[in-house]
Amino acid sequence: xxxxxxxxxxxxxxxxxxxxxxxxxxxxxxxxxxxxxxxxxxxxxxxxxxxxxxxxxxxxxxxxxxxxxxxxxxxxxxxxxxxxxxxxxxxxxxxxxxxxxxxxxxxxxxxxxxxxxxxxxxxxxxxxxxxxxxxxxxxxxxxxxxxxxxxxxxxxxxxxxxxxxxxxxxxxxxxxxxxxxxxxxxxxxxxxxxxxxxxxxxxxxxxxxxxxxxxxxxxxxxxxxxxxxxxxxxxxxxxxxxxxxxxxxxxxxxxxxxxxxxxxxxxxxxxxxxxxxxxxxxxxxxxxxxxxxxxxxxxxxxxxxxxxxxxxxxxxxxxxxxxxxxxxxxxxxxxxxxxxxxxxxxxxxxxxxxxxxxxxxx
Numbered sequence: 001x002x003x004x005x006x007x008x009x010x011x012x013x014x015x016x017x018x019x020x021x022x023x024x025x026x027x028x029x030x031x032x033x034x035x036x037x038x039x040x041x042x043x044x045x046x047x048x049x050x051x052x053x054x055x056x057x058x059x060x061x062x063x064x065x066x067x068x069x070x071x072x073x074x075x076x077x078x079x080x081x082x083x084x085x086x087x088x089x090x091x092x093x094x095x096x097x098x099x100x101x102x103x104x105x106x107x108x109x110x111x112x113x114x115x116x117x118x119x120x121x122x123x124x125x126x127x128x129x130x131x132x133x134x135x136x137x138x139x140x141x142x143x144x145x146x147x148x149x150x151x152x153x154x155x156x157x158x159x160x161x162x163x164x165x166x167x168x169x170x171x172x173x174x175x176x177x178x179x180x181x182x183x184x185x186x187x188x189x190x191x192x193x194x195x196x197x198x199x200x201x202x203x204x205x206x207x208x209x210x211x212x213x214x215x216x217x218x219x220x221x222x223x224x225x226x227x228x229x230x231x232x233x234x235x236x237x238x239x240x241x242x243x244x245x246x247x248x249x250x251x252x253x254x255x256x257x258x259x260x261x262x263x264x265x266x267x268x269x270x271x272x273x274x275x276x277x278x279x280x281x282x283x284x285x286x287x288x289x290x291x292x293x294x295x296x297x298x299x300x301x302x303x304x305x306x307x308x309x310x311x312x313x314x315x316x317x318x319x320x321x322x323x324x325x326x327x328x329x330x331x332x333x334x335x336x337x338x339x340x341x342x343x344x345x346x347x348x349x350x351x352x353x354x355x356x357x358x359x360x361x362x
Contacts, residue, residue, distance in 0.1 A: 162230040176218035181317035183211035188324035255297025261290035
């Protein structure tokens with residue numbers, strides 16, 4: 001075979017191959033168009049025009065299938081995503097870690113979680129008896145003391161009018177001490193949660209704050225009335241500046257420091273959100289200093305400290321305060337010794353909302 005014939009034969013073979021490559025796809029397209037396609041999705045009547053039809057099931061292994069969902073659930077999430085944060089184990093000391101840890105054998109969820117005592121309130125008969133007892137006690141005290149007190153005030157006003165200021169100062173001093181002691185004791189009852197079963201915690205907190213305000217007002221009046229007392233030459237400076245009093249300067253100075261401590265604690269109620277719960281609690285410890293200073297001031301500078309009724313006025317709240325403080329320390333130490341905080345729900349409750357108004361949650 002000559003060279004020319006060989007070239008012609010190769011050209012014919014190349015043209016035949018190209019023609020075959022072109023004709024085979026055309027035949028496949030024609031066959032596919034002639035074959036009816038199966039309907040997509042489940043068989044049945046088509047939905048009305050404008051409404052979406054049934055969604056076809058994804059193939060096995062696709063992200064939307066059951067196998068794909070299982071694969072996504074088993075796949076580890078990145079550390080920075082929300083799913084990764086949700087799947088991350090919580091530290092042992094956090095509130096979530098306390099909630100997620102397994103309960104001890106024989107322990108119930110309520111006892112293990114140490115939930116706060118739910119408010120139940122006193123039974124109606126107990127409340128009626130309590131209010132009647134309070135009314136009878138107040139009536140007996142006023143009925144037995146008011147007549148003699150009015151007679152003595154009338155005699156003093158007629159004979160020595162200048163002593164009325166002194167009697168007013170003494171009366172306001174005792175009232176201020178009683179209210180201040182009530183505020184301190186109510187705060188201790190709040191911290192020990194003794195009243196949570198019979199009193200709403202937001203109402204108790206509001207009463208605790210109101211007692212502090214009333215006590216601060218009474219202490220201010222107790223000091224300002226000394227300006228009109230003729231027994232000692234009190235001036236505004238001797239009333240405001242500690243240890244500058246012409247009468248018993250040390251005992252009066254201790255009382256003045258207690259007044260300033262009460263003022264700081266009372267003002268902290270209105271800036272609690274700004275300074276934070278930790279700083280607010282640290283400032284609140286000054287209440288003990290104010291209570292101790294007020295007690296010492298009344299005992300060592302009061303002209304009625306030698307009487308029996310004044311002795312019991314000072315002794316009763318002091319003994320209750322010592323008992324509640326000791327009880328609070330004991331339960332805190334016992335809770336820490338068992339490896340759990342004294343109140344694991346305290347932080348969540350404080351973050352949930354303020355306690356300075358009735359109706360707030362706790």
